[in-house]
Amino acid sequence: MPSEALTRAESLIRTIPDYPEPGVMFRDITPLLADASALRTVIHAMIAPFEGSFDVVAGVEARGFLLAGAVAMEAGVGLVPVRKAGKLPLPAASVTYALEYGTATIEAHDDIADGTRVLLVDDVLATGGTLVAAHELVAALGGVVVGTAVLMELAALGGREIVGDVHTVFTA
Numbered sequence: 001m002p003s004e005a006l007t008r009a010e011s012l013i014r015t016i017p018d019y020p021e022p023g024v025m026f027r028d029i030t031p032l033l034a035d036a037s038a039l040r041t042v043i044h045a046m047i048a049p050f051e052g053s054f055d056v057v058a059g060v061e062a063r064g065f066l067l068a069g070a071v072a073m074e075a076g077v078g079l080v081p082v083r084k085a086g087k088l089p090l091p092a093a094s095v096t097y098a099l100e101y102g103t104a105t106i107e108a109h110d111d112i113a114d115g116t117r118v119l120l121v122d123d124v125l126a127t128g129g130t131l132v133a134a135h136e137l138v139a140a141l142g143g144v145v146v147g148t149a150v151l152m153e154l155a156a157l158g159g160r161e162i163v164g165d166v167h168t169v170f171t172a
Helices: 005-009 038-048 063-075 127-141 160-162
Strands: 014-017 026-027 056-060 078-084 093-098 103-110 117-125 144-153 167-171
Touching: 005 038, 005 167, 038 063, 038 117, 038 144, 056 063, 056 103, 056 127, 063 078, 063 117, 093 127, 103 127, 117 127, 117 160, 127 144, 127 160, 144 160
Parallel strands: 056 078, 056 117, 117 144, 144 167
Antiparallel strands: 014 026, 078 103, 093 103
16 A cells, blocks of 8 residues: 555544544544545555455444445445444344443344454544444354454554554554
């Protein structure tokens, strides 16, 4: 992957201070998503280490869906959405995990056959709680996570120590 193409793609990610609350530096990927060349560049970078090693992509709600759909299309495999609780009509499995204040739950339908090799995709690795829960969810459905790919890692938040090996395109 040409580094100039990745550098250009990264330059399209806006940092918005104090959103959604004071002290938070929100990473807005919408300008990158709107640029076909940049989007193609990051999708190829997300897939590269895992090419040929997965049968389906599991995308984490909500911005992870956008990337996971593109990854699945480019790789020629299916997509399994990992949704917030209450968004699916017949969830087969759910995992509740801790947030800074309270808990959250993610769910998925039983669309992963036993032994299916799954690439987990999300937009950002922050504290890692959501991705750890997504790993547990895929396992509960009988799938095997063969890799985790994110667009950006917020390294200061320490998510990698919790999640383990994660392929990141950009680090902030």
